[in-house]
Amino acid sequence: MDQERFGRAIAAIDAANADDPVRITVRGEERPKELAHAELVTEWVHRLEPAPSEELLLAARAHHLRRWAIPRSSHPEGRSGYLKWRKALHEQHATDVAEILQPLGYEETAIRRVQDIVRKRRLGKDAEVQVLEDALCLVFVETQLHDLGARLEPEKMVDVVRKTIVKMSPRAVELAAELDLAPEDSAFLEQALADP
Secondary structure: OOHHHHHHHHHHHHHHHOOOOOEEEEOOEEEEHHHHHHHHHHHHHHHHOOOOOHHHHHHHHHOOOOHHHOOHHHOOOHHHHHHHHHHHHHHHHHHHHHHHHHHHOOOHHHHHHHHHHHOOOOOOOOHHHHHHHHHHHHHHHHHOHHHHHHHOOHHHHHHHHHHHHHOOOHHHHHHHHHOOOOHHHHHHHHHHHHOO
């Protein structure tokens, strides 16, 4: 890995995500949402995969690159509209990361690999795509589960957690169970694990 080039790529991705108008508080610090999430996903990738590839690390950082540029309201309500929105996001993230990596001299094969991971191509068959999915799910449990639990009925919340667990590897589920969560959030997780 060319560490200098990799550092420039991460800095460019982070600079783009730093423009996120949505702010969240993570570990006591208010930050741009997508920048904070990208950093957390990168942390989880390192915990899940002791020797992550450069492409996986770039994808982890760019998985939601400038996500706010395509708001959910730009697509119809309902599951079909949601899925179309998610597909549009994956394509935009893949395009945006290529525009960052190409001028830095990344080879087309490396760029395509980063794009495939960002698009979650071959999820369930590609080990690196699964690591990214695991990291995303762990960030969701760590940073969004509590707020969502305050808005949803308990039964619906357990269903959301159950659907999240199904996407995770056994190792990621173990890590989720070890998180220091609020008691009510731990209860949702425990119930979902006990009754899959």
